[in-house]
Amino acid sequence: MNRLNWKKAGLRAAAFALGGALLLPGLTAHAAAANYTATDSDTFWKLSKKFNIPLNTLMAANPKVNPYNIYAGLKLTIPSGSVKVQAAQTVTTMKxxxxxxxxxxxxxxxxxxxxxxxxxxxxxDYFGKPLKLGTIAVDPKIIPLGSKVYITGYDFNGLPKGGMIATATDSGSAIKGNRIDIFIPGSRSYVSKFGMQNVKVYVLK
Incomplete structure (x- = not known):
């Protein structure tokens, strides 16, 4: 076998040992997350698919392991995968x-x-603090007392146009389930004109 054919054969053997892929140079391992005991049928390629880890990352985490000789009982390091961070849900105020x-x-x-x-x-309010614009009464089982919220969907001149930030610092015997009571400065007759409205409440982080 000439030198070129020998080199090709060597590459094919390496690819077979790795399960069909070759290690690319210059990659480093991630922090180890767990140990794994190999079986006779394991290859780095199969394990990379099993644990959803890039092949090169898995091999870099096990630099002393001969990729051509993975056998039953061999201890391997399974590096931590990428952690998916869910983007925060946000709402934009009128401002x-x-x-x-x-x-x-x-x-x-x-x-x-x-x-x-x-x-x-x-x-x-429930905590003995003076009522003010931005105070709301809630059912604590639905919205915990102390929660900051953003309310939209109402229609009343006595409230900020388009939406308002409020704090759940009050409760009431009639406020049960998906119900809130919004404090509005003014006379009782004036405030009663608010009536009952469907609104959207964003419980803030």
Whole structure:
């Protein structure tokens, strides 16, 4: 066999040992994630497919392993794969601010005032703080108290146009499930004009 044919034969043998692919130079291993005990039928190629890891990365993580001699019982290092990071979900406010949120809810919204008739404990929220624009009452089982939210979809002159950031700092016996009550400064008769509206609530991160 001449030198050229010998070289081709060597490459074919290497490709067979690796399962049909050759290691490219200049690649380094990722941090090890786990150990693996090989079987007689394993090749680097098969393992790269099994663990969804690039062949070159797998081989670089096992530099002392002869790729032509993977046998049952051989201990191999399986490097960590790429971690897929899900892009944050965001909503854009009327001011152009991008807010990341955890979940979005379609809810029924009503409104309340600081009237004593609507607040047995006075014009304060659940935590005893004065009611103010941006205070909402929620069902804590749906929206945890203290949550920051962004509300859209309402239509009322007493609220910021297009959407508003609010904080869930109040609750009420009538606020159950997908319901919120929005505090609006003003008389009870004025606030009652809000009625019941369908709104979208983004629970912010």
């Amino acid at each position: 152009g601010e991008s807010l990341a949120y955890k979940k979005v809810l379609q809810v029924k919204a009503s409104a309340y005032s600081a009237s004593v008739a609507e607040n047995a404990w006075g014009p304060v």
